Amino acid sequence: MARITVEDCLDQVGDDNRFALVHLAVERIRQHRQGEPFLVGGKNKEVVMTLREIASGKVTFGNIKDLPAQRRAREAVERDSKGE
Template sequence: MARVTIQDCLEKVPNRFVLVHMAAKRVRQIREGSERLVTMTKNEDAVTSLREIAAGKITIVPPEEAEQRS
């Protein structure tokens, strides 16, 4: 994928508001030192997070499942 678009991401995450929340949270994780899940050079953190979402590397965990995991 040469360019990431919102439409690419919306195929994985159907809600735009959830998509924005996911991307913002992932940007924070990357800036705090988390490993990038896609190998792209010279990308801004926001673009990297959108590429990860479009590639299906980042998924939503509903609050109920998050509580069960902990």
């Protein structure tokens, strides 16, 4: 897998704002520590996996607060479709 760079993440965050990138990454890491799964595959450490999520565009300032609720909604739909 290709190496992740801060520049890849800044392309997604925009404005070359490293401070904002750090805040986004910290918020996502907090979510992971509360049980949220990673949205990308890999076997890296938590910080690297979080940066991969940001660089891929799956974690943004626009959706960071909604990601846990979206996961719960998906799981509820899956449970309903299985008849649980």
